[in-house]
Amino acid sequence: xxxxxxxxxxxxxxxxxxxxxxxxxxxxxxxxxxxxxxxxxxxxxxxxxxxxxxxxxxxxxxxxxxxxxxxxxxxxxxxxxxxxxxxxxxxxxxxxxxxxxxxxxxxxxxxx
Amino acid sequence: xxxxxxxxxxxxxxxxxxxxxxxxxxxxxxxxxxxxxxxxxxxxxxxxxxxxxxxxxxxxxxxxxxxxxxxxxxxxxxxxxxxxxxxxxxxxxxxxxxxxxxxxxxxxxxxxxx
Numbered sequence: 640x641x642x643x644x645x646x647x648x649x650x651x652x653x654x655x656x657x658x659x660x661x662x663x664x665x666x667x668x669x670x671x672x673x674x675x676x677x678x679x680x681x682x683x684x685x686x687x688x689x690x691x692x693x694x695x696x697x698x699x700x701x702x703x704x705x706x707x708x709x710x711x712x713x714x715x716x717x718x719x720x721x722x723x724x725x726x727x728x729x730x731x732x733x734x735x736x737x738x739x740x741x742x743x744x745x746x747x748x749x750x751x
Numbered sequence: 752x753x754x755x756x757x758x759x760x761x762x763x764x765x766x767x768x769x770x771x772x773x774x775x776x777x778x779x780x781x782x783x784x785x786x787x788x789x790x791x792x793x794x795x796x797x798x799x800x801x802x803x804x805x806x807x808x809x810x811x812x813x814x815x816x817x818x819x820x821x822x823x824x825x826x827x828x829x830x831x832x833x834x835x836x837x838x839x840x841x842x843x844x845x846x847x848x849x850x851x852x853x854x855x856x857x858x859x860x861x862x863x864x865x
Contacts, residue, residue, distance in 0.1 A: 682844075737782065737806075737846075739784075
């Protein structure tokens with residue numbers, strides 16, 4: 640039973656345009672959500688997070704939106720740059736249970 | 752400051768052999784986690800140490816996997832005997848606790864069982 644789902648295994652976006660990566664979850668206990676970015680042969684690196692008490696968090700070119708009623712979050716990258724090409728993992732966690740639950744990842748390719 | 756380091760980066764072993772993976776967390780991080788990613792699937796939780804104690808080992812696949820964290824510093828994950836389905840990338844992560852949920856990951860150990 641996969642509690643965090645990323646239904647798009649891959650996404651290609653033109654450089655300079657907006658990249659939108661989506662994530663859905665089923666466990667209503669999750670109260671904190673994170674996005675990790677992973678390059679080949681490296682471990683995931685933390686990108687941005689959002690608490691369930693918010694619906695938006697912004698950090699430079701990266702914005703995460705949370706829609707709790709739909710159990711959906713998205714990561715927006717604008718403008719997209721070639722260095723953004725990587726696999727992006729959505730992850731969730733809840734208070735009292737510190738393990739991250741990950742999605743399967745979305746491979747983002749930025750086309751120059 | 753050194754990040755989370757894992758050794759080896761890659762290991763190829765035959766079915767039935769034993770392999771030990773090592774993780775050195777960020778100095779001072781009490782929380783240490785092991786995760787595994789199998790071929791294109793999600794990164795799955797294996798277990799969580801707080802200092803030297805196992806806080807949660809609900810993700811350990813079976814008793815062929817043994818994790819230790821003696822002295823609350825580095826951790827080892829031993830697979831004995833290894834099976835083909837154990838192949839994957841094993842990630843270690845650490846956090847400082849106290850509400851810090853942004854885990855720092857090591858580069859992973861790619862284990863191939865043939």
